[in-house]
Amino acid sequence: MLNSIILTFTKVVTSIYLAYSQTSSLRNGYKLSLAIIFIVLLNISCADKINNPTEAKISTIGIGEDEITVVVVSGTSYEMGYQLGKALKDEIKSCMTGFIEYAQKGEKTSRYSADTPGRYDDATLDNAWLSVSPYLTERFIEEMNGLAEGSELPIELLKRAHMIPVVGDYACSGVSVWGKASNDGHLYQIRNLDFTMVAGLQDYPVIVVYLPDEGIAHASATFAGYIAAHTGINAKGIVLSEKGASPGSEYPFDLDGTHFSTLFRDLLYEANNLDEALNMIETTKLIKRYRLYVGDGKNESMGAAKILVSSPDSVKLTIWKDNDANDEVAPNIKENICYYTMENDITYNYLSDNYGSFDASKMIELSKLVATKSGNLENVVYDATNLEMWVSYAHGDEVASSRSYVHLDLKQYFNND
Structure with missing residues (x-):
């Protein structure tokens, strides 16, 4: 025109x-x-x-109740946020407003405001944003601005929704196997997200594939409107998982620093290998307590590490690689394996029994074994070497571990970048 x-x-x-x-x-x-x-x-x-940036490309994987939306965005940070917001406008509104309403209404558990009055009210969430925002990259802020414009939602609402995990506490599982431990030498990694299912986030599953003008192409298995990352994989074969470790007894948390969820987006954008990822983590001022799992699937730099972040303590960061006698799970350690889950004994026995034969199907089985029986919101298994992922979301009251793990080959997106 x-x-x-x-x-x-x-x-x-x-x-x-x-x-x-x-x-x-x-x-x-x-x-x-x-x-x-x-x-x-x-x-x-x-x-x-x-x-009027280029529109997102939308498709789906899975069938019926296991269907997952895949959204491919490209361009600048603002443009990608705008495309995502426009493409999933209705879903983002329902997901993000529902998330806030649920948190502020409260649930009778130590994680939510029924037991900690005011923990998720607007003032607390706004103050949390003020605390972490000086540590956010310009590209994350620009993507948030684009998301608000595209979805036609108030940016304050989106900021508050992103602060709920920042002020919350939760538990998860992570495992990395590679080299001699797998049947084909590939690096496989698990990310189980054990988080509330009552908020209804599982009703809005989405995998966002980012093809940025600047930075590494990457994908995040997330929920409509949530652009920080609790897990992800990039085109260089870097995969990320996390396990929360901040007890509710430590609330209110010191939030003067970077939350892992925005750190993960930085790692996906910038880390070409395991060493670069670890250097970024070591040089970032982090908040709260959690375990991070970083895997590198490339043959020339293959490996993984588990990182214990304990910001309130004098020793704020501990890094373990495979077969480390000082690992927190020692002596239950093995070459080419890093892990810490909700069920460490079950994990170690399964790892021992299947050592040398791990593939995607065995990792899916392990993901199911260590998942919590309630509140298992989402699970992801990665083949970081072949750039593949298998994703399962909860459905209604049915936990993610009992659902189908839907396959997505990311090479079709990354190789065209």
Whole structure:
């Protein structure tokens, strides 16, 4: 539409020029006017591009109740946020507003506001944002701005929803196996998200594939409107998992630093290998307590590490790689394996019994074995070497571990970046 307007306008001006080209002063005036008009129309064209970024590409994987939306976004951080917001406008509104309403209403458990009055009220969530925002990258803020514009939701609402995990506490599981421990030498990694199912986040499952203008292509298995990452994989074969370790007894938490969920987005954007990821973690001021699991699936740099973040303590960071006699789970350690789950004894026995034969199906089985019987919201198994993932979301009252793990081959997206 805009191009046709420009073409029509140019034809009209050219006709006027031809009609009055006999007079030099008119010719000079025309040239000046045309130059001004060109600049104005160029700015309009640029503005139109900024305000109307390329649309997201939407597809689905899985069948029936196991269907998961896949959204592919590309461009600048703002454009990707805008595309995602526009593509899932209704889902984001329902998911994010429902998440806040649930947290503020409270549930009778130590994780939510029924036992800690005011923990999730607007003022607390706004203050949490003020605490962590100085440590956020400009690209994350720009993506949030784009998400708000595209979804037509108040940005304050989106910020508050993103702060619920920051002020909350939760538990999860993570396992990495590779090399001699797997049947094909690939690096496989588990991420179990044990988090409340009552908030209904499982009703809005989405895998977002990011193809940024700057940075590494990556994917995040998340919920509609949540753009921080609790897990993810990038095109360099870096995979990320997490296990919460902040007890409710330590609330209110010191939030002067970076939450793992935004750190994960930075790692997905920037880390080319395990060493780079660990360096980023070591040089970031982190908050709260949790275990991070970082895997690198590339043959030339393959490996994994488990990181204990304990910001309230004097020793704020501890890193274990495989077969480390100082590991917290020692002596139950093995070469080419890192783990800490909700069921460590079950995990170690399963790892021992299946050592050398791990593949996606065995990792899915392990994911099911260590999942909590209630509040198992989402599980992901990665093949970081072959850039594949298997994702399961809870459905209604049915936990994720009892659902199908739906396969997604990310090479089809990353290789076209």
